[in-house]
Amino acid sequence: MVNKPKQHAIWGHRGTFVLAATGSAVGLGNIWKFPYITGENGGGAFVLMYLVFIAMIGVPIMIGEVLLGRRGRANPVNAMAQVSDETGAPRLWNGIGWCAVLAGFLILSYYSVIAGWTLEYVTSALQGEFAGLDGASSTLAFEALLADKNRLIGWQTLFIGLTVLVVAFGVTKGLETAVRLLMPLLFVLLLVLLGYAVVAGDFAAGAEFMFGFNARDLSWEAASIALGHAFFTLSLAMGAIMAYGSYMPGNSSIGTMVLTVAMLDTLVALTAGLAIFPIVFATPGISPSEGAGLMFVSLPIAFGAMPMGVVFGALFFVLVTLAAWSSTISLLEPAVAYLTERFSLKRLTANLLIACSAWFVGLGTVLSFNDWEGITLIGKFNFFGLIDFVTTNLMLPLGGLLMAIFVGWVVRRDILRNELRQESERFFNLWYWVLRYISPLALLIVLLAGLRPLFD
Ligand code: TRP
Secondary structure, eight states: OOOOOSOOOOOSSTTHHHHHHHHHHSSHIIIIIHHHHHHHTTTHHHHHHHHHHIIIIIHHHHHHHHHHHHHHTSOHHHHHHHHHHHHTOOGGGHHHHHHHHHHHHHHHHHHHHHHHHHHHHHHHHHTTTTTTOOHHHHHHHHHHHHHOHHHHHHHHHHHHHHHHHHHHTOIIIIIIHHHHHHHHHHHHHHHHHHHHHHHHSOHHHHHHHHHOOOGGGOOHHHHHHHHHHHHHHTTTTSSHHHHHHHTSOTTSOHHHHHHHHHHHHHHHHHHHHHHHHHHHHHSTTOOGGGOTTHHHHHHHHHHHHSTTHHHHHHHHHHHHHHHHHHHHHHHHHHHHHHHHHHHOOOHHHHHHHHHHHHHHHHHHHHHHTTTTTTOOSBTTBOHHHHHHIIIIIIIHHHHHHHHHHIIIIISOHHHHHHHTTTSOHHHHHHHHHIIIIIHHHHHHHHHHHTTGGGGO
């Protein structure tokens, strides 16, 4: 039998799932990564593919993942076992839970390094270091940070510490309290920034870049990146959403909640793009295809030039830090839930064990930006490039494919219908059909196409 805990936590408020899942979904992926990969992959065509993947693949699988968590009422590994038993399927399907927890761990390792950069930028903003920056000096400042290993490790350690702090307090006292405070604040800050981009940036050029469609920019590689990102941004296929679903009260409508989360997440990504690109186009010396430094190089220039830039600059990077924070707690939680429920470890012990391991693996990411930068492991990838590629472009889509097959073809229909009893017949049938036929096929095609960079 599965080691089922006597009592699995349940969120204290009806709306917490939406806040917590949105907190998980909205993060560096939306504010840092989405704008820069849009910039690297040609703008509008990329955004279009991304939106299609969110709707056709992301949302149906997210509904499936939440459903599995709530049905299993346990951490991802045990929840998968629970549902497999109930439906009479082999325990092999546990593998999905395992793969999920592992992917989450690897993502956490590099995510906290990059979140650390945002902490550094909060302090630089407050010290007025953005004043008078231009394209060249801002790039230099960013490169100087990346070259400074000890600084990077310091921030990475602080950030993991913050994450441990929340997760240690548990589901309702820690996670729930944190997201109820952080999320509203984040939305307000983002709107303030959008306002600034409209007033001070080249808004027309920014919007044209993001929504101007050019068929020439469609490519398999861009499709694979867009698909991986659709999973990444929704926090799919690695147990976070399953774990949060497992804390969801039984009478909440999964469909409504998932649609809300997906919409909010997309809205934040698009808003972040609309806040960043107008500034990029209004600033000489930087281009949209700047890469990983886009947000860190372009925005300080704008803040340095604007009235009250110290305040707005610090606010912006605080916002990104908060968004990243509510994401890392969801990356840590599934593994912690697994260790406490499966091996009866204390929450704090499990928490420290995983956080320290993630910190250690994260050192590889730190070095990828200085000492190990030129050391390529496979194809064109260095350590960070490889972890990012393998988790986002392979593990997440693969986990998603297996989840779609499991929910769509293995789990008994009456179990699904019962978990989705709040949904109308029409909604259920549409969801079931898309999840069985459309999502897996589309996923398979894009996944195979995405293997190419490994052989370049
Ligand atoms: N979705 C978050 C972002 O966009 C990152 C994240 C949190 C995540 N939890 C996850 C990504 C689980 C994949 C899986 O920044």
